[in-house]
Amino acid sequence: MLRWLARPAERCLGRGGCGCGSGAGGGGDGLLWHAELKPHASGEYSFAVAQANERLEDQGQVVTSQASTFVGVYDGHGGPEASRFLSSRLFPNLHKFASEQGGMSIDAIKKAFHATEEEFLHLVKGTWLKRPKIASVGSCCLVGAIANNKLYVANLGDSRAVLGHRGPNGRGVVAERLSNDHNVADEAVRKELIQQHPDDSQIVVYSRGVWRIKGIIQISRSFGDAYLKKPEFARDPVFQQYVCPVPLKRAVITAVPSIKVRQIGQQDLFVIFASDGLWEQLTDEAAVEIVFKNPRAE
Incomplete structure (x- = not known):
């Protein structure tokens, strides 16, 4: 049975609406917010939030249905606008393109990332004169999708997905990284x-x-960060009043995700989705050992 753990993020947007259900709240272990085990298409998931900065710039969500499950971890920087935009638009776009193509695919994921990025850059262009700093707002973006017994992992930035599967002869647990760190x-x-x-x-x-x-x-890949993708922002005197000017000839970062697809097998136990705040403290192996040795029935 595949279990999912997504951490950390600001909140599960809409809470009940994204499959987290009722009864979630601050836990006795000092977490800002969490959801205990809930069902999804291929097993169960739990969700935990730990606040690291004075201002919350992160978002996270789990969306479940009978046929598929989506996980998103959005590690924002420069402000909360990019991560909030991702939590409201990325999954609707992913659903749209997957439906048009008759199911989940690498192409549908790429189109959803591109469409969401273009929508946000359009928003930036329309509002940056009133809010110049929005041109420097961005977010890492880690997405997992499970459909038809396949696990799709798409990533921008240095958040990471790590799978734990049974070791040789069914003993212990082995860590398998499912994403690339763009750092x-x-x-x-x-x-x-x-x-x-x-x-x-x-x-x-x-x-x-x-x-x-x-x-x-x-990070070499991110969502948003318009001033590092559109040289006209970096050159504008109005923008330079708020952000240190950067001489750019062309874009220096990209929003093209790296994507991996993996068939889910009987030896696969769980997947951890987390921002770099976790991976700066734990190795892949240490993280899966913690989950493997501490199963949560409640």
């Missing part, structure tokens, strides 16, 4: 950016103790 802390990601921008010697620089794109951001 320039990874040498392979840095090399990819340098190859894509051969005319820019400052595309990746070491700044304030870590590697950053243009000395600003660590």
